[in-house]
Amino acid sequence: MSGTSLDGVDAVLADFADGKTAILAALHVPFDADLREELAALTHPGADEIDRAGALGNRLAAVYADAVSRALGQAGTSATAVRAIGCHGQTVRHRPERGYTLQIGNAALLAELTGIAVVADFRSRDIAAGGQGAPLVPAFHVRAFSAPDEVRAVLNLGGIANVTILRREGPPLGFDTGPGNCLMDLWAARHLGLPCDHGGAWARGGTANADLLERMLAEQYFNASPPKSTGRELFGPDWLERHLHPGLDPRDVQATLLELTAASAARAILEHADATQRVIACGGGTQNLALMQRLSQRLAPRPVEPSDRHGLPAQLVEATAFAWLAQQALEGRAGNLPSVTGAKGPRNLGAIYQR
Template identity: 45%
Template sequence: MSIGNYYIGIMSGTSLDAIDVVIAQRTERGLIQIAGMAPAMPETLRQQLLTICADKKFDLQTLGEVDHLFALTCADVVNQLLKKSKIDASQITAIGSHGQTIFHSPLTAMPFTQQIGDSNIIAAKTTIPCISDFRRMDMAYGGQGAPLVPAFHQALFAIPTEQRIILNIGGIANVSILGADNSVLGYDTGPGNMLMDAWIEKCLGEPYDKNGHFAQQGYVNKALLEKLLTDEYFSLSAPKSTGREKFNLLWLEQHLVHKQLSNVDIQRTLLEFTAITIADQIKLHSEKAAVFVCGGGALNPLLMQRLQQRLTNHIVSDTNALNVDPMFVEAIAFAWLAEQRLLENPIPLKSVTGAARDAILGCVYLPR
């Protein structure tokens, strides 16, 4: 198939709050977003995904139906964006779809990762080739299959004159350390918004803490904070990756046993927990590099403030400073991964995931 200049990226992460879709164009600067939208995840679908991800009892019929429904939803958002942007599907070379992760298990005897969102359906309903299943070839070569975005961060943001750090704060937070020598290191630091989202939904029925307002009403509880920080994940060396199967509401509630704390104090403590676990990892690798934040956490002013206060030698801003919308960096990454798959370029990730070699990632689904 011919390689064109327009690609679509679809991303829905561990936060389960929205489906991010972008149209990106290949330019001399790289793959640049020209349109995007992030409609909220339909509530029925969101609750079904939460049930599956929480490892509650469900059958294969339910899993298959949610796989189908999620794909239909993604295709519908793609078609909406094309209509809104007045771009014909025939102009799009391919869609890169991350799929929705329902379980990630890189360290078990038989490592695996599972994403749903049938790419056959996305290709058929949009008439555009769809590329997905980006993680498992990396895992086949002994890697963790995550995070994938550091390779894209390197391609788009790295410069030969200075070290830069790209910090994605979605449900899980991951960091990319971009060296001036073209080196890249990246891994999941731990929870991003996930625990804060889970707690405010339990308390107020809200999917996230808008502008950190709920957390601003509380105080950090030192005893709870210290207990949360004892989790073994934070002492693991990279490569490492994690997700909702590890850090979830049950994990949090196990740390709250016998503790009589106000809801706002727990929320504030969770925010501080996220800031500390991120900042500590950044300081391991950099004394003063600029930190550019993307993902939903970039919209939380209290979290951004606490990151800056804990990274006193660093300037913390969001990726708007690099002329990229922080809400769509990951979606653009999957448009880029689709392009790289069609070009048959190995993705330079072995220094990130621990794979034995860099590999060509993704499977192609053609609507014909």
């Protein structure tokens, strides 16, 4: 899994036998700064995109193959023992409203490099069926985090944040709530020269600007009804620039961006599922302790807990979800939830590159 944060690759070796989820190996391979920069550039229109995407797809396949090889080494497993790699790929454009989404990563090359079958391009089929193609993790959240006696929200704090509402009755709800870490990462890179604001410490030293927050929250996306999904196309540098005004202290801007993530996610949960009793958080944003604290305050008295307390480490949930979606693909089962994506019906997701 490599998500919108462009932080790198999360790899898990998972065994789903007997309806359980066993993690046999797990690791993170960070992208080097150059790869991250080129991928970030490709998420916005520019010159020579086809050749750049081709070359970057090949580079990604090599990074993915390295992650797979390390995971196999960690578990002492051979490639032949692995049924398939679920490879999300790197999203460089997500435009469901225009009928397409594009994840690069050269799955064919990954199959050649590893000698393992690869399932890729999970999102296109859902979009072709009239859906958003996102979020796709909710079906796995249902499997991993449902409790019959409790209404739960699963909040994935990636570059973009998405929520799954596990209700007592009726199909799950789910949608992207807006920015997760992406705007905070962008601002930390610009002012601290760091890939992220570690623990949210820098934001904690500032004060959220009420006027700036209010103007950001007026963004139409936050008030749109689901099904909905978003990406760096919207919540990128231009969006941020449009809202800033001169004279703001960079620390206060960071505190405001943190508040924006907390406010948009908490409002989404309260507005669509006020009955939520517990919030299970996953993704890299759970490492941002200041963000977790603000989410807890905004969602009180509901506990906001990292998924580690529910059997799956927060940083591994999304990668594990795509391993499971690969299994769904190979078994001929559906991967999407029409109640979430808005697709016409359940669909078998992904393109399969045989071993």
